[in-house]
Amino acid sequence: MSTTAFAILISGLILLQVAGFAAFGFYRQQVRYRALERLEPDLGAPPVLTGATPPAAPDMARIPAWSGDREFVVQRRVIEDGNASVCSFYLAPADGGPLPSYRPGQYLTFKLEVPDPATNTTKTVVRCYSLSDRPRVNQYRVSIKRVPAPANGPDAPPGVASNYFHDHIQEGARLSVRAPSGHFYLNEDSKLPIVLIAGGIGITPLLSILNTLAHRGDPREVWLFHGVRNRGEQIMKEHLASLRDTHPGFQLHVCYGEPSEEDVQGVDYQHRGWLDIRLLQKTLRFGRYEFYVCGPPMMMEALVPALEASGVTPENIHYESFGPASLTKRRAPVSTTVSAPVAVRFSQSGKTIQWDSTSESLLELAEDQGIRVDSGCRAGSCGSCQTRIESGEVTYQQTPDADVEPGHCLLCIATPTTDLTLAL
Numbered sequence: 001m002s003t004t005a006f007a008i009l010i011s012g013l014i015l016l017q018v019a020g021f022a023a024f025g026f027y028r029q030q031v032r033y034r035a036l037e038r039l040e041p042d043l044g045a046p047p048v049l050t051g052a053t054p055p056a057a058p059d060m061a062r063i064p065a066w067s068g069d070r071e072f073v074v075q076r077r078v079i080e081d082g083n084a085s086v087c088s089f090y091l092a093p094a095d096g097g098p099l100p101s102y103r104p105g106q107y108l109t110f111k112l113e114v115p116d117p118a119t120n121t122t123k124t125v126v127r128c129y130s131l132s133d134r135p136r137v138n139q140y141r142v143s144i145k146r147v148p149a150p151a152n153g154p155d156a157p158p159g160v161a162s163n164y165f166h167d168h169i170q171e172g173a174r175l176s177v178r179a180p181s182g183h184f185y186l187n188e189d190s191k192l193p194i195v196l197i198a199g200g201i202g203i204t205p206l207l208s209i210l211n212t213l214a215h216r217g218d219p220r221e222v223w224l225f226h227g228v229r230n231r232g233e234q235i236m237k238e239h240l241a242s243l244r245d246t247h248p249g250f251q252l253h254v255c256y257g258e259p260s261e262e263d264v265q266g267v268d269y270q271h272r273g274w275l276d277i278r279l280l281q282k283t284l285r286f287g288r289y290e291f292y293v294c295g296p297p298m299m300m301e302a303l304v305p306a307l308e309a310s311g312v313t314p315e316n317i318h319y320e321s322f323g324p325a326s327l328t329k330r331r332a333p334v335s336t337t338v339s340a341p342v343a344v345r346f347s348q349s350g351k352t353i354q355w356d357s358t359s360e361s362l363l364e365l366a367e368d369q370g371i372r373v374d375s376g377c378r379a380g381s382c383g384s385c386q387t388r389i390e391s392g393e394v395t396y397q398q399t400p401d402a403d404v405e406p407g408h409c410l411l412c413i414a415t416p417t418t419d420l421t422l423a424l
């Protein structure tokens with residue numbers, strides 16, 4: 001063969017190889033894209049409930065958040081786990097208008113009117129639920145776990161709001177909802193690989209982050225560690241397995257603390273035991289990551305300090321607990337001690353109490369005095385304990401997630417720094 005023919009043959013082979021690689025890359029992208037479409041189908045535009053036609057594909061980022069309550073209609077309910085204790089609710093605005101976007105990780109605040117057996121009337125209950133899917137223009141989704149009476153107090157009433165959602169909120173029900181809020185969300189400025197660490201139902205805000213990254217085709221590594229008791233408790237099992245099979249950068253690590261006899265290691269779950277720092281150290285490759293942690297207080301109180309102790313910079317650890325946790329968020333480092341004794345006056349009840357730091361918060365102090373205060377999350381998220389300050393000043397144990405009106409404070413995370421008069 002002549003040198004020219006040989007050169008043409010080699011060039012042809014190289015071209016063929018390049019075309020082959022390109023075709024394979026294109027095919028993989030298509031498979032991934034179709035899988036994502038299949039996994040996260042749009043439910044279509046919500047029914048027009050008031051006759052208003054929603055504008056075509058509005059830019060969610062430009063739609064301002066509403067203030068106060070907005071009415072939503074439940075479009076669909078989906079049970080998400082083997083125990084049937086977690087239900088997703090798909091919500092569309094009753095006015096048929098477009099929805100503002102949110103940062104993946106944020107939550108909605110619901111105001112429910114639930115029956116009150118004590119008075120035979122209804123009472124208002126305010127609760128927060130994380131958005132559990134990526135932002136969509138025409139619907140929000142929350143996933144709610146039914147909360148039973150505590151194991152050590154079986155005679156106590158079961159969780160009010162979660163059981164009300166499961167038992168009474170059917171398709172077509174209307175709900176009062178406040179706009180998305182919260183400071184636990186995906187850091188869009190960071191280019192680091194991402195580690196999501198969830199305990200039980202704490203997976204919901206992390207699902208929103210994960211689905212957003214998958215939908216964008218974000219090329220970064222994303223690790224999800226999810227700790228549950230066993231298969232019965234694992235939510236959205238198929239969705240997560242499909243994401244793992246189709247999203248090359250996604251690593252799924254499920255830990256079963258109490259696997260049942262039917263649960264198969266390597267199929268249903270990867271690790272036997274509870275999610276802890278040793279597992280993270282053993283599994284994660286050497287390098288820097290952006291960590292997002294959400295779970296029960298015990299898990300958080302162990303894991304977050306352990307991450308810091310193992311050298312992760314605090315700025316790279318984001319966390320949220322679904323209720324009061326002794327883990328004080330670093331976002332607003334404050335001292336809860338006051339140098340001089342201060343008096344707290346509840347003007348409407350006519351009571352004045354000396355603050356002596358034995359109460360965790362002003363909410364606790366008021367309740368100890370038998371003063372009725374609305375409360376929901378007890379963690380600065382739902383805004384229901386907001387109270388007007390008539391005089392004096394308070395400090396917060398953590399940055400409030402709920403918006404606080406000027407001249408008001410959230411009693412559940414506030415302590416006084418001066419003599420204080422509250423409109424209660």
Ligand SMILES: Cc1cc2nc3c(=O)[nH]c(=O)nc-3n(C[C@H](O)[C@H](O)[C@H](O)COP(=O)(O)OP(=O)(O)OC[C@H]3O[C@@H](n4cnc5c(N)ncnc54)[C@H](O)[C@@H]3O)c2cc1C
Pocket residue numbers: 107127128129130131142143144145146147148149150153156157158159160161162163182201204205321322323377379381
């Ligand atoms: C920012 C944020 C996001 C959240 N996201 C989610 C989410 O995505 N999904 C989710 O499922 N949850 C989420 N939560 C938790 C949710 O807001 C509620 O706290 C949860 O559903 C429990 O509310 P409940 O009204 O059902 O229970 P509650 O009525 O508040 O009761 C809580 C517990 O106290 C017990 N109890 C009640 N009365 C007594 C008594 N007298 N003595 C002893 N025990 C008693 C109940 O039996 C129950 O075990 C989130 C919370 C926050 C703050």
Ligand code: FES
Pocket residue numbers: 374375376377378379380381382383384385386402410411412413
């Ligand atoms: S009880 Fe929810 S903000 Fe205080």
